[in-house]
Amino acid sequence: xxxxxxxxxxxxxxxxxxxxxxxxxxxxxxxxxxxxxxxxxxxxxxxxxxxxxxxxxxxxxxxxxxxxxxxxxxxxxxxxxxxxxxxxxxxxxxxxxxxxxxxxxxxxxxxxxxxxxxxxxxxxxxxxxxxxxxxxxxxxxxxxxxxxxxxxxxxxxxxxxxxxxxxxxxxxxxxxxxxxxxxxxxxxxxxxxxxxxxxxxxxxxxxxxxxxxxxxxxxxxxxxxxxxxxxx
Amino acid sequence: xxxxxxxxxxxxxxxxxxxxxxxxxxxxxxxxxxxxxxxxxxxxxxxxxxxxxxxxxxxxxxxxxxxxxxxxxxxxxxxxxxxxxxxxxxxxxxxxxxxxxxxxxxxxxxxxxxxxxxxxxxxxxxxxxxxxxxxxxxxxxxxxxxxxxxxxxxxxxxxxxxxxxxxxxxxxxxxxxxxxxxxxxxxxxxxxxxxxxxxxxxxxxxxxxxxxxxxxxxxxxxxxxxxxxxxxxxxxxxxxxxxxxxxxxxxxxxxxxxxxxxxxxxxxxxxxxxxxxxxxxxxxxxxxxxxxxxxxxxxxxxxxxxxxxxxxxxxxxxxxxxxxxxxxxxxxxxxxxxxxxxxxxxxxxxxxxxxxxxxxxxxxxxxxxxxxxxxxxxxxxxxxxxxxxxxxxxxxxxxxxxxxxxxxxxxxxxxxxxxxxxxxxxxxxxxxxxxxxxxxxxxxxxxxxxxxxxxxxxxxxxxxxxxxxxxxxxxxxxxxxxxxxxxxxxxxxxxxxxxxxxxxxxxxxxxxxxxxxxxxxxxxxxxxxxxxxxxxxxxxxxxxxxxxxxxxxxxxxxxxxxxxxxxxxxxxxxxxxxxxxxxxxxxxxxxx
Numbered sequence: 174x175x176x177x178x179x180x181x182x183x184x185x186x187x188x189x190x191x192x193x194x195x196x197x198x199x200x201x202x203x204x205x206x207x208x209x210x211x212x213x214x215x216x217x218x219x220x221x222x223x224x225x226x227x228x229x230x231x232x233x234x235x236x237x238x239x240x241x242x243x244x245x246x247x248x249x250x251x252x253x254x255x256x257x258x259x260x261x262x263x264x265x266x267x268x269x270x271x272x273x274x275x276x277x278x279x280x281x282x283x284x285x286x287x288x289x290x291x292x293x294x295x296x297x298x299x300x301x302x303x304x305x306x307x308x309x310x311x312x313x314x315x316x317x318x319x320x321x322x323x324x325x326x327x328x329x330x331x332x333x334x335x336x337x338x339x340x341x342x343x344x345x346x347x348x349x350x351x352x353x354x355x356x357x358x359x360x361x362x363x364x365x366x367x368x369x370x371x372x373x374x375x376x377x378x379x380x381x382x383x384x385x386x387x388x389x390x391x392x393x394x395x396x397x398x399x400x401x402x403x404x405x
Numbered sequence: 406x407x408x409x410x411x412x413x414x415x416x417x418x419x420x421x422x423x424x425x426x427x428x429x430x431x432x433x434x435x436x437x438x439x440x441x442x443x444x445x446x447x448x449x450x451x452x453x454x455x456x457x458x459x460x461x462x463x464x465x466x467x468x469x470x471x472x473x474x475x476x477x478x479x480x481x482x483x484x485x486x487x488x489x490x491x492x493x494x495x496x497x498x499x500x501x502x503x504x505x506x507x508x509x510x511x512x513x514x515x516x517x518x519x520x521x522x523x524x525x526x527x528x529x530x531x532x533x534x535x536x537x538x539x540x541x542x543x544x545x546x547x548x549x550x551x552x553x554x555x556x557x558x559x560x561x562x563x564x565x566x567x568x569x570x571x572x573x574x575x576x577x578x579x580x581x582x583x584x585x586x587x588x589x590x591x592x593x594x595x596x597x598x599x600x601x602x603x604x605x606x607x608x609x610x611x612x613x614x615x616x617x618x619x620x621x622x623x624x625x626x627x628x629x630x631x632x633x634x635x636x637x638x639x640x641x642x643x644x645x646x647x648x649x650x651x652x653x654x655x656x657x658x659x660x661x662x663x664x665x666x667x668x669x670x671x672x673x674x675x676x677x678x679x680x681x682x683x684x685x686x687x688x689x690x691x692x693x694x695x696x697x698x699x700x701x702x703x704x705x706x707x708x709x710x711x712x713x714x715x716x717x718x719x720x721x722x723x724x725x726x727x728x729x730x731x732x733x734x735x736x737x738x739x740x741x742x743x744x745x746x747x748x749x750x751x752x753x754x755x756x757x758x759x760x761x762x763x764x765x766x767x768x769x770x771x772x773x774x775x776x777x778x779x780x781x782x783x784x785x786x787x788x789x790x791x792x793x794x795x796x797x798x799x800x801x802x803x804x805x806x807x808x809x810x811x812x813x814x815x816x817x818x819x820x821x822x823x824x825x826x827x828x829x830x831x832x833x834x835x836x837x838x839x840x841x842x843x844x845x846x847x848x849x850x851x852x853x854x855x856x857x858x859x860x861x862x863x864x865x866x867x868x869x870x871x872x873x874x875x876x877x878x879x880x881x882x883x884x885x886x887x888x889x890x891x892x893x894x895x896x897x898x899x900x901x902x903x904x905x906x907x908x909x910x911x912x913x914x915x916x917x918x919x920x921x922x923x924x925x926x927x928x929x930x931x932x933x934x935x936x937x938x939x940x941x942x943x944x945x946x947x948x949x950x951x952x953x954x955x956x957x958x959x960x961x962x963x964x965x966x967x968x969x970x971x972x973x974x975x976x977x978x979x980x981x982x983x984x985x986x987x988x989x990x991x992x993x994x995x996x997x
Contacts, residue, residue, distance in 0.1 A: 174679055177637075181730055184633065197719065201615040201967035202711060206986075208613050219525040219606040223598050226632065230594055234636040237683070241640060241676055245655060250671030321651055325671060328653035332643070 176243060180236040184229060224370050228377050231340065235381050238336065242329050242388060243397070254326045256390045257313045263306040264386060270299035271379045274348075274372040281365045289360060289368065293352050296375070300345045307338050333385055337378070344374050427522055427955050439535075441527035442954050443512045443599075446534045448845070450508035453534075454501050455920075457541050461496035462913050464489045473906025475887040483886040484572040487556030490884065492548075494559030495582070498688065499589060500541055502830055506695040507593070507631065508537060510837060511600045511624045513845065517944035518621050520609025520962045520984075522955045524599040533599070536592030543585040552576025558884065560685070563656040563677050564669075567649040570662070579649060583642040590635045590642075600628045609943070611964035615719065616983070618942045618968040619712065622719055623698020626726040627691045633730065634687035641680035648672070675737075682733035689826050690729040694722055696833040697764055700786045702968075703836050704768055706940045707783035708775030709979050711969035714767040721760035728757045735804060747806045754804040758797070765794060776972065776979075780938070781855040785836030788863045789829050796825025799874065814884070817877025820870045828866045835862070835919070842923075843937045847950050848930030854922040858915050865912035872901045939980050942968050946982050 245251070277292035311331065321331045351367045358364070387393040430436040437445060468489045471481045481489075512530070516523055524530045547554040556572030557565060557579060569575040573582070604617075604625045644655040648669070656677045657669035705712040712718060734750040768790055777783065799821040803809045812818060835858070842850050877883075880893055888894055936945040948958040962984040970981040 174683070177683070178731070181633070185727060188629070192723070195614045197615065198716070199613075199615050201613070201715065202969070205966045207963070207965060208611055208616070216606065219602050222605055223526060223602045226598050226601050227594075230598075230632050230636060233633050234639060237637050237640045237680065241644065241655070241680065244676045244679070245673060248671045248673060250654075321647075322653050322668070325654060328647065328655060332647060332653075336643075 174240050174244070177233075177236050177240045180232065184233075218366055220366060220370060224373060228374070231377070231381075235333075235336075235384070238333055239384070239388065242333075245325050245329070246394075248325070250325065252324050252326060253391055254314070254319050254324065254330060254389070255317075256386075257310045259306060259310040259313055260386060260389075263303055263310065264382065266299050266306060267303045267379050267382055270296045270303060271372075271375045273299065274368070274375045278365075278368050278372045281360050281368050284360075286355075286360045290352070290355060293348070293355070293368065296371075297345065297348050297352060300341060300348065300375075304338055304341060304345075307334055310334070330389055333388075337382055337385060340378055340381075344371070344378060347371060347374075430954070436954075439531060441523070441531045443516050443524045443527070443530060444845075444952065446530055447509050447512035449534050450504055450512060450537065451510075453538055453541055454505040454509060457496055457545070458501035458505075459916075459920075460545070461493045461501060462916060464493040464496075466910060466913055468493065469906040469909040471886065473903040484553070484556055486886045487558070487884075488554045488572050488578070491556050491559055491561075491582075492544075492554050496544070497827065498559065498692070499586070500544065502692045502826075502834075503593070503631070503688070504537060505834060506692060506830070507600065507624065507628055508534065508596055510620075510695060510699065510841075511628065512596070513841070514620055514944060515600055515603050515624060516607065517844075517947070517952065517956060518618050518942055519604060519607060519612055520943050520957070520964060521603055521607035522957060522961070525602045525607050526595075526599050529595045530599045533592045533596035536588055536595065540585045540589035540592060543581055543588060547573070547578050547581035547585070550577035550581060552578055555579040555582045557582075560678075560681060561645070562681075563645060563648065563672075563674050564658060564660055567645065567657070568660075568662055580646065583646045583649075586642045587639060587646075590639045593635060594632065597628045597632045600625060601632070609962050609964055612943075612983075615716070616964055616967045618698070619701040619715070619718055619722070620695070620698040622722050623694040623696070623701075626722050627694040630687045630694075630726050630730065631691045634684045634691070636684075637680045638684040641677055641684070644680075645677065678737050679734070682736045684733075685736060686733040687729050689822075690725060692826055692830050694726060696789070696830040697722065699837045700789050700833050701764075701768065701771075702942065703782045703786040703833075703840055704771050705969050705971060706840075706938050707780050707786070708772050708777045709971045710771055710775035711971055712767065713770040713773075714763075715967070715969060717763055718767055721763050724760045725757060728753060728760075732757065735809075744806075751804060751806050755801065758801060758804075761797060765790065765797075780839075781850070781852065781859060782836040782840035782938075784859050784863075785832050785839065788859070789832040789836065792824055792832060792866075793829040796821060796823075796829055800825055812877065814882050815877040816873050816881050816883050819883045820873035820877055823873075824870050828870065832863070835859075838923075840938065841944075842926070843933030843950075844944055844947075845951055846927055846930070847933055848926050848928075849933045849937060850926045850930060851922050854918055854925075858919045858922065861915035861918075862912055865908050865915065868908035869905050869912065872905055876901055876905075939978070941966075941970055941980050941982050943983050946984050 273292045273296040277289045277296060280286075280289040280292060311334070314327070314330070319327050321328055348371050351364065351371060354367075355364045360368075384393070387396075430440060430442070435441075440446060440449075467478075467481060468486065470478055471486055512524070515521075550573075552573050553576070554573055555561070555566065555578035557567075557574065561579070561582070565571050565574070567574050567579055571579075573579050604621060608617075644653075647653045648655055648657050652668055654669045654672040656674055657667075657672040658674065659670040660667050701712050701718060732750055732753045734746060735754045772787075799817070803812060803818065803821060839850055839855060842848075876898055879895065879898060881888065881898055888898075933950070935947065935950045938945070943962055943964070944952075946962060947956055963986075964983050965986045966981060966983055968983055970976075970983075972979045973981055
């Protein structure tokens with residue numbers, strides 16, 4: 174459970190940092206009258222904060238899965254599974270998707286609506302391609318005899334990729350909605366915000382995927398071992 | 406640094422936090438059923454939670470009938486008994502308390518108390534309720550599924566939860582239970598995002614964090630904890646579903662059943678316990694913190710006195726929230742963990758007692774020399790303090806490893822957690838309903854019925870749980886369907902058990918009086934007016950009661966003071982609403 178404790182510590186630091194700016198030591202009973210709030214003149218859109226909180230929840234979810242992974246790994250019946258080649262290509266596709274979304278955001282800022290629309294479409298296609306690629310990776314593994322139940326590492330692999338895939342599916346649904354909404358309307362401030370939020374979510378899911386990938390291919394273990402040695 | 410304008414009297418022009426576009430309902434359906442108004446959603450949440458709570462109440466009756474009069478009721482066999490235990494615990498903790506405090510009170514009070522028109526994501530808020538309803542229906546469905554609901558205990562520990570000797574283990578029971586929890590968590594996350602972001606972004610002008618009522622502080626802190634802790638339950642449920650349905654071995658060790666080796670092997674039941682309690686212990690405080698917050702407001706309002714130590718109350722809420730995320734393993738002292746871990750978790754557990762004690766002192770000091778009105782909300786608040794202290798003290802016993810090990814599996818633990826997280830928060834819920842019902846409906850609840858309800862519930866729950874401590878100390882184990890002929894159990898325990906059961910039946914019946922009151926007062930209650938308790942917080946200052954869609958009419962309120970200006974010397978009334986500009990006390994020295 175160390176992993177999740179580290180995650181909690183990070184969240185705690187963020188909350189503490191934010192609370193520290195909220196004048197928690199003030200004496201409200203003495204302060205009658207109009208108080209300037211510390212929210213700036215240009216308030217951060219609620220959707221942005223909402224996404225940040227949501228990502229914290231998703232982060233907690235995957236961190237807990239990873240904690241479980243490490244704890245289960247300590248048992249004697251653990252045998253790592255070979256990482257299918259496919260995953261490298263998939264990783265590339267997801268990174269491409271993430272990059273094009275970022276590109277869409279930049280183009281929307283520059284008011285190049287058409288370029289933004291095209292890159293949104295490319296991002297969507299790449300997202301779908303990633304999902305298909307993951308299915309191929311599953312098939313490659315199962316045809317090589319690595320089934321869900323044949324070892325705990327396999328179980329984790331299927332479950333975690335599935336969980337990550339579901340999050341990508343959700344992201345694709347939202348992305349498709351954004352595309353439909355901006356298709357024949359000019360990209361206004363609201364659409365621009367939505368594109369930015371999609372991009373943030375995508376980067377986050379890419380980061381989660383990289384961590385999972387590192388986990389499956391065993392590099393994460395080396396890092397953890399290193400940390401352990403540094404600590405002891 | 407502090408920018409206080411002390412030219413009192415001048416109202417600040419309501420140049421506004423950006424006024425949000427409100428969704429306007431067009432039909433009866435979107436107004437009352439698929440409504441995006443947080444107030445309607447709150448009532449939907451509360452009604453559903455209370456309805457399913459009544460099921461859990463009946464289950465507790467059935468359990469008590471068995472324990473008090475073993476062998477009298479044929480239809481309660483051991484399997485049924487375990488199903489009753491499991492569903493009673495699960496429903497009460499998650500589907501009633503969590504949903505009612507966060508989904509019910511959170512939805513109703515947060516927008517009104519911080520001066521917003523609605524939650525920031527009304528659509529997600531609506532979905533949150535409907536997903537919660539689906540979760541409840543899935544749960545209820547397990548009563549009718551072949552094999553009945555799961556009887557694995559509310560902790561659902563593997564391996565037994567999914568073995569065939571456990572009721573529902575090889576049937577639908579456990580599957581529906583786990584699915585229902587997963588659905589609940591998805592729904593809660595949608596609501597939880599709303600509660601947090603509304604407090605962050607939706608506050609009215611002048612409503613700084615330190616001017617928020619403690620109710621909002623309690624609810625929002627609990628929500629943050631829930632958002633971080635519920636994923637652990639989610640993970641545990643998903644993995645167990647995999648074990649049960651697809652035959653993986655996340656939690657299942659090599660095990661044989663009826664002389665037959667099962668396909669599982671190598672899994673770790675302890676892993677499940679870690680995940681479960683990583684959620685399970687914060688859950689206690691997810692229920693307790695809103696209760697703390699609400700009770701602070703009730704006491705301050707009905708004692709006509711500002712809350713003592715407001716800042717400390719806020720800090721205590723935050724510190725309790727933080728600490729409770731790192732105490733989970735104190736539920737696992739008997740799982741054979743490393744003793745040093747035990748020591749660490751015992752220490753953090755005992756440290757939580759410090760901010761909690763601060764809160765209790767502050768409540769008592771608020772009452773000190775207050776102008777105490779023994780209204781129904783106040784009675785419930787006082788009952789909460791007493792009950793919480795009782796339950797908290799036995800918690801200190803159990804937090805110690807050496808004391809916990811012999812007591813862990815006795816009725817003492819049952820009595821402890823029912824006092825501290827069953828009776829205590831429920832008392833707050835009752836107090837809060839008596840307090841806010843006038844705002845929700847425009848009418849007061851009937852006082853006489855309320856008195857009957859209060860005294861029966863309060864004294865009755867002591868009649869139930871005080872003797873249960875003794876039963877536990879004698880060594881009567883918990884979770885047992887019947888004691889049979891046991892040498893160390895004296896005769897007195899049996900008569901006590903019968904007494905407890907009768908008390909439980911009476912207390913349960915008193916809740917019917919309460920429900921009747923809720924319905925009856927809708928039409929026949931005394932007209933309440935906008936602010937019957939003469940309270941300061943924003944929800945009592947709405948232009949109309951009950952508040953309409955959008956809450957505030959044309960203009961959002963502007964906040965000029967904290968939430969506790971009661972009995973201010975020199976003020977014409979004994980309370981000054983938060984949105985009232987003008988002199989209260991001298992303010993010049995505040996500029997620091």
